[in-house]
Amino acid sequence: MLRDDLKSAQIDAMKAKDKERLNAVRLILAKIKDRDIELRTSDKPVDDDAMVIEVLQKMAKQRRESIEMYRQGGREELAAAEEAEMKVIEEFLPQQMSEEDTKAAIEAIKTELGATGMKDMGRVMAELKARHGAQLDMSKASGLVKASLS
Numbered sequence: 528m529l530r531d532d533l534k535s536a537q538i539d540a541m542k543a544k545d546k547e548r549l550n551a552v553r554l555i556l557a558k559i560k561d562r563d564i565e566l567r568t569s570d571k572p573v574d575d576d577a578m579v580i581e582v583l584q585k586m587a588k589q590r591r592e593s594i595e596m597y598r599q600g601g602r603e604e605l606a607a608a609e610e611a612e613m614k615v616i617e618e619f620l621p622q623q624m625s626e627e628d629t630k631a632a633i634e635a636i637k638t639e640l641g642a643t644g645m646k647d648m649g650r651v652m653a654e655l656k657a658r659h660g661a662q663l664d665m666s667k668a669s670g671l672v673k674a675s676l677s
Contacts, residue, residue: 529579529619530559536619551615558582580620580661587616588666624662626671632659633668633675645676 533556540549562582566573590613597606624632636654640647651672656665 529576529583533559533579533619547611548615551612554612555583555586555616555619558586577661583616583620584661584664587613587620588664590616621661623664624659626667629659629663629668629671630675633672637675642676645673648672648676651676 533552537549537552537556540552559579559582562578566578590609594606594609594613597603597609633651633655636642636651636658637647640650640654642648642651652665652669655663655668655672
């Protein structure tokens, strides 16, 4: 389980006295704990690894946006700190699909669903997320689906 991997990474970072990595892992664990608290009131059961991956993907997306904003603002030291956190986050995410693999998956789903135009984008995106959500950055995939359907 990813949660166990994160906890052991925290212990390893403590033993190695790697403060930056320890802080990043603690931040991840705190976000997961927050999500656990949110889900306490939910009636439907949640797959733990899927929830952890969802939290990690959201954190990675936030880091990418922050890095871009810091660079635009000329704050390279803050961008470097965000990049260091993002490297730790990406260690625990599943291997991302390449652009070619993503395009192939989109084409397969398009033919299965009989999607022909932009009106089918929602259906294609929903199926793509259901099948490959953990291995894709959905914002990038959205652009590829849009290009494929237009």
